[in-house]
Amino acid sequence: MFIVDVALKNNPAPVSVQRKSEDDAKALYQQIVGAIQSGNPATVELSCEQQAGKTVCVLVSEIAAVQMAEKSGSATSSGRPPGFFALAE
Template sequence: MFTIDLTLKNTPFPVSVQRKSAEEAEVVYKQILEAMRSGNPDIVELTCDRQGEKKVAIRASEISGVQMSQKDSAAAGKTPGFFSLAEST
């Protein structure tokens, strides 16, 4: 399972959607990057593969960052994102 996390301006928590395959996740990641670069479409609508009823619409101009990561059993319990603290041993 792959997770795409969106960091939004003035919002402390990321918005996340999931895709089952790397190819599908890459398509969503590129769609978001294109929307950020061009401002078109004005609204980015996303759904989640894991929770089909989960839908979100975000104004492209409010997206400040996007991250794609793979969720596996080794990463269970870790907070996704670039802002995660280093693991303690």
């Protein structure tokens, strides 16, 4: 399972969606990066493959960052998950 996190301006928690395959996650990542670079389309609709029915629409102008990571069951020795948005749970 792969996670795509989208950090929004002035929002401390990222919007996260999951993809079952690495190719699908990379395609979504590239779609979001392309939208950020071009400013077109104005919104990006994201849906999660893990939780059916989880869908969110995000204004591209409000995206601060995007990251893709493989979901692993283990956390680091600090007890925090890996990644840029390693928030304590």
